[in-house]
Every structure is written in structure tokens, then in C-alpha cells.
Amino acid sequence: MSGAYVHGYHPRESKRLNDQAGTLVELLHSDTAYPAGSRVLEAGCGVGAQTVTLARNSPGANIVAVDISASSLEEASDRVRAAQLTNVEFRHADLFAPPFERESFDDIFVCFLLEHLSKPDEALAALKGLLEPGGTITVIEGDHGSTYFHPDSDAARDAINCQVELQRRSGGNAMIGRQVYPLLAAAGFQDIQVSPRTIYVDSSRSHLVDGFTRKTFTAMIEGVREEAINARIIDAERFDAGIRALHRTAEDDGVFCYTFFKGVGTKAR
Amino acid sequence: MSGAYVHGYHPRESKRLNDQAGTLVELLHSDTAYPAGSRVLEAGCGVGAQTVTLARNSPGANIVAVDISASSLEEASDRVRAAQLTNVEFRHADLFAPPFERESFDDIFVCFLLEHLSKPDEALAALKGLLEPGGTITVIEGDHGSTYFHPDSDAARDAINCQVELQRRSGGNAMIGRQVYPLLAAAGFQDIQVSPRTIYVDSSRSHLVDGFTRKTFTAMIEGVREEAINARIIDAERFDAGIRALHRTAEDDGVFCYTFFKGVGTKAR
Numbered sequence: 001m002s003g004a005y006v007h008g009y010h011p012r013e014s015k016r017l018n019d020q021a022g023t024l025v026e027l028l029h030s031d032t033a034y035p036a037g038s039r040v041l042e043a044g045c046g047v048g049a050q051t052v053t054l055a056r057n058s059p060g061a062n063i064v065a066v067d068i069s070a071s072s073l074e075e076a077s078d079r080v081r082a083a084q085l086t087n088v089e090f091r092h093a094d095l096f097a098p099p100f101e102r103e104s105f106d107d108i109f110v111c112f113l114l115e116h117l118s119k120p121d122e123a124l125a126a127l128k129g130l131l132e133p134g135g136t137i138t139v140i141e142g143d144h145g146s147t148y149f150h151p152d153s154d155a156a157r158d159a160i161n162c163q164v165e166l167q168r169r170s171g172g173n174a175m176i177g178r179q180v181y182p183l184l185a186a187a188g189f190q191d192i193q194v195s196p197r198t199i200y201v202d203s204s205r206s207h208l209v210d211g212f213t214r215k216t217f218t219a220m221i222e223g224v225r226e227e228a229i230n231a232r233i234i235d236a237e238r239f240d241a242g243i244r245a246l247h248r249t250a251e252d253d254g255v256f257c258y259t260f261f262k263g264v265g266t267k268a269r
Numbered sequence: 270m271s272g273a274y275v276h277g278y279h280p281r282e283s284k285r286l287n288d289q290a291g292t293l294v295e296l297l298h299s300d301t302a303y304p305a306g307s308r309v310l311e312a313g314c315g316v317g318a319q320t321v322t323l324a325r326n327s328p329g330a331n332i333v334a335v336d337i338s339a340s341s342l343e344e345a346s347d348r349v350r351a352a353q354l355t356n357v358e359f360r361h362a363d364l365f366a367p368p369f370e371r372e373s374f375d376d377i378f379v380c381f382l383l384e385h386l387s388k389p390d391e392a393l394a395a396l397k398g399l400l401e402p403g404g405t406i407t408v409i410e411g412d413h414g415s416t417y418f419h420p421d422s423d424a425a426r427d428a429i430n431c432q433v434e435l436q437r438r439s440g441g442n443a444m445i446g447r448q449v450y451p452l453l454a455a456a457g458f459q460d461i462q463v464s465p466r467t468i469y470v471d472s473s474r475s476h477l478v479d480g481f482t483r484k485t486f487t488a489m490i491e492g493v494r495e496e497a498i499n500a501r502i503i504d505a506e507r508f509d510a511g512i513r514a515l516h517r518t519a520e521d522d523g524v525f526c527y528t529f530f531k532g533v534g535t536k537a538r
Contacts, residue, residue, distance in 0.1 A: 143417070145417045145421070146417060146526070148412070148414045148415060148444075148447060149447070150447045150448050150451065152414070152444070175421070178417060178418070178419045178524045178526065179419050179524065181471035181472075181473070181524055182419065182471070182522040182523075182524065185472075185521075185522065186522070192473060193473070194469070194471055194473075195469065196467050196469045196526060198465050198467055198528070200463070200464065200465045202450035202451070202463055203450075203454075204450070204461060204462070204463075252454075253451040253454065253455070254451070255447045255448065255450055255451065257415070257447065257465060257528070259467070259526070
């Protein structure tokens with residue numbers, strides 16, 4: 001995801017990028033929209049990658065986006081301003097000591113947050129306290145254990161496991177997607193509905209070959225190369241073989257699959 | 270799937286069984302229907318598990334169902350007769366030397382067949398010869414490598430790998446689902462569309478906990494116990510631990526995922 005932008009800025013390229021963004025955004029977010037006047041908390045907004053979609057899909061909702069990182073919040077704020085959205089307020093906050101009254105939100109939205117927490121169960125309990133009775137929580141998480149591809153490759157799986165292992169050592173869980181249902185149930189939410197959202201890529205879906213297999217998933221794994229080698233989780237040769245094998249799945253006869261999980265639960269009235 | 274039927278035959282139980290059959294059948298087959306008058310070949314019908322659905326969803330089509338096993342054909346024929354379907358003709362045939370004229374079918378349907386063949390590419394080429402130009406082929410295959418669950422368990426994965434390994438030794442491939450697109454492409458089919466069909470099971474979907482996690486997937490793995498132990502792929506203790514871990518995923522906080530792949534391609538005019 002870093003380095004010179006090799007595709008240039010031709011209008012056709014710009015359209016392609018919109019298409020590709022559209023696909024993942026639609027898969028994960030198209031069924032989330034909050035009524036006008038709703039007070040919505042986005043917990044752990046990071047750099048605002050999801051905040052823009054959230055605010056755009058619920059133009060009448062009042063969104064409060066919080067994160068523990070001040071620099072991420074600044075980036076998120078810039079992103080929302082650039083998108084000319086005015087229904088988001090940013091707050092610097094720790095989810096475990098939130099600066100909000102109990103039951104002060106109608107709905108809560110969480111995307112790619114629980115995977116980074118050592119106590120996702122406690123985070124959900126804290127968030128539940130902020131929710132009005134009858135309010136909903138929406139949770140979206142990926143699951144690296146849902147990754148498989150053709151041609152299959154042990155080296156590619158070893159490279160992916162570097163990311164899983166590094167995230168585990170930081171107290172997170174890169175395979176938390178499959179646990180969205182039990183986590184919401186353990187936190188006492190009701191009427192829980194979880195659905196898998198699978199990105200399936202073959203060469204007939206060229207925008208996903210480039211936009212997901214290469215530039216999202218493989219680039220993310222490539223990003224942990226130095227850290228994984230320095231931590232002696234893998235050696236350079238094996239890691240690089242794994243990355244080559246992931247790129248191999250983006251060729252004409254390759255296939256790549258990854259699944260996100262989206263869950264919605266309700267706080268009892 | 271064998272042994273005494275513990276649930277009895279209460280009407281409510283019968284409804285549940287219909288619901289559960291409905292779910293998997295709908296996921297895999299609801300979007301396949303052939304026009305009246307079509308000549309449709311079901312290649313490798315086995316005991317007719319899919320034939321009944323195929324014939325019911327395309328009541329005006331003339332289906333020819335073939336298999337290399339005469340005893341399977343007899344069971345399939347009984348099943349179709351019991352369902353009071355009259356649009357299926359059964360033929361005992363080897364797909365690699367089929368007793369049909371070239372280009373004598375409008376459409377071909379293949380479900381859970383390629384996984385058992387050592388040369389799935391040659392089978393698709395042979396089938397293509399039987400298809401009219403402009404005709405379609407539909408292929409449905411599972412993929413054991415798409416299996417993941419919570420709680421995760423190495424023992425469960427070892428038990429599943431017994432089935433994968435035994436199928437490999439018989440010349441098959443239990444992870445062929447992800448290859449449906451490249452196989453159809455290599456056989457020269459056009460306008461190929463492949464979609465993953467994921468069975469996602471958590472305890473809110475109780476019919477699937479019982480009908481899929483326990484009675485379909487885990488029962489299938491349990492079924493290779495003796496063969497796997499005799500072939501020294503695994504020892505009894507480890508296998509049984511794996512089966513217990515699979516049953517564990519059917520408890521209240523468990524989750525189970527499995528993905529089938531369905532592809533449709535067209536023969537060039």
C-alpha cells in the first residue's frame with residue numbers, strides 16, 4: 001500500500017478505484033443505516049476509514065467517533081472534512097473509561113476494533129453500558145483463519161501466520177471474526193444476527209485481484225516482513241517465498257478467499 | 270448418519286428436517302432451473318441426493334442422470350420414484366466413454382463429482398463434447414480447506430485432514446471447490462461465474478448446528494475413523510480428540526463454517 005503509485009491518475013483508473021472501493025464497502029456496510037436523529041457511537045474509529053461510509057450512509061444521524069490515538073483522530077477528522085460530511089464529532093477517549101453518560105447512545109458501531117484488544121469481552125460490556133435499552137450494536141471483524149487460495153502454499157500460510165502471531169503478541173486476535181456471535185452473546189446482547197461476508201476473487205473479478213488480493217491482503221502481510229523476521233518468527237527466505245505464493249494466487253488461474261463477519265445485537269429493554 | 274434414529278417421528282421433527290434440508294438445498298440449488306424441453310445431463314448422480322432437487326426445480330426438463338456405479342443408480346432411481354418425479358432417465362455410463370452423441374445435451378449439471386476424480390480436467394473436456402454450443406455447465410463442489418470453527422482445535426484439523434488424505438490417496442481432492450473457476454476456464458468454457466456458498470453455523474441457527482455441524486460434517490469425518498487409523502494417518506486417541514473438538518463447536522458458544530463453490534460456464538457458439 002506504500003511506495004510510488006504505479007497506476008497514474010488517468011480518469012479510467014479513478015473509476016476503477018471507485019469500483020473497487022465500492023465492492024468491499026458495499027459488502028461490509030451497505031446494510032447499516034441509522035435513522036435521522038440517532039445518537040451513534042463509533043468506537044475505535046482509527047484513521048476514519050469506515051467513518052466516512054458510516055456518516056454518508058446515515059446522513060441524519062449524529063455520529064460520535066472516538067479513538068485512543070490522538071494522531072489517528074486527526075487523520076480521521078481530515079478525512080471526514082475532505083468528504084464534506086458534517087455529522088461526525090470526534091472525541092479522544094479510552095473505551096474502558098469513556099467520557100460519556102451511561103445509556104447515552106441509541107446505537108454503537110465497531111469495525112476492526114476487537115481484533116486489537118486483549119479483553120474484547122470487557123470492551124463489549126463497557127460499550128453496552130453506553131447504550132440505551134433497545135439500542136443496537138454492530139460489530140465487523142475479519143478472520144485471517146478464513147484465508148485460503150489456489151494454488152495452495154504452505155509458505156504463504158507461514159507468512160500469514162506471522163501477522164497472526166505478531167497480533168497475538170500485542171494482545172490481539174487476528175482470527176476473532178468467527179467469535180463475533182459468542183462475544184456478543186457473552187456480553188448479554190439479544191436477537192444477535194451474524195453473517196459471514198466473503199471476498200471471493202478469481203481472474204474474472206479483476207478489480208478484486210488487484211484491489212483485494214494484491215493491494216489489500218498481500219500488501220498487509222508484506223507490511224510485517226521486518227517485524228516478523230526481527231522477532232525470529234520466520235526467516236527472510238521463507239517469508240519472501242510466502243509473499244511470492246500470495247502474488248501467484250493473483251495470476252489468471254489463481255483464486256483467493258477471505259471472510260469478514262458482521263454481527264448485530266440488541267440491548268434488552 | 271447411521272444407527273438408530275434418536276429423534277423419533279413426531280410431526281414437529283419432520284418439519285425440522287424439512288427446514289434443515291431446505292437450507293442447504295436452497296443455498297446450493299435454488300438458482301438452478303432449466304427451461305421446459307431442455308435435455309439436461311446430470312453427470313455422476315450417485316445415489317440421487319441432488320437428482321431429486323434438480324428434477325423438482327426443472328419439472329419440464331428431460332434429465333438424463335448417469336453414474337458409473339450400478340448400485341448407486343438403483344438407489345437414485347428408487348429415490349426419484351419415491352418423490353413421484355417422472356422427468357429423469359437413468360443410464361449406467363462411464364463419463365470418459367459416454368454412450369451419447371456429441372453435442373446432444375443443452376445443459377450439464379455436476380455436483381460433488383470432480384472431487385472424486387484424478388483427472389477432473391479431462392472429465393470437463395469430455396463433458397464439453399456432449400454439450401451443444403451455447404449450452405451451460407453447472408459445477409458444485411465442497412472444499413474441506415474452507416473449514417474453520419470456534420473453539421479452534423489442532424486435533425479437529427488433524428481429524429479433518431484424515432478425510433482429505435484418504436481422498437487424495439484414492440486419486441481425489443477434497444479441497445477442489447476453490448478450483449472450480451480455473452478448471453472451467455482451462456476446459457475452455459466462457460462467461461464463467463463462480464460464487465462461494467458458505468454454511469455459517471452459530472447457536473442461533475439450531476437446525477444447522479444439528480443438521481450440518483453434527484449430522485453432516487462431523488458425521489462424515491467420523492465415518493473415516495477406522496480407515497484413517499488402519500492407514501496409520503492418525504492414532505485413535507488423536508482422532509477421537511478431534512471428533513470431540515468438532516462436537517464442541519456445536520455447543521452454545523461454538524461456531525462452524527464451511528464453503529461450497531458453484532460455477533456456471535457456457536460452451537462457445
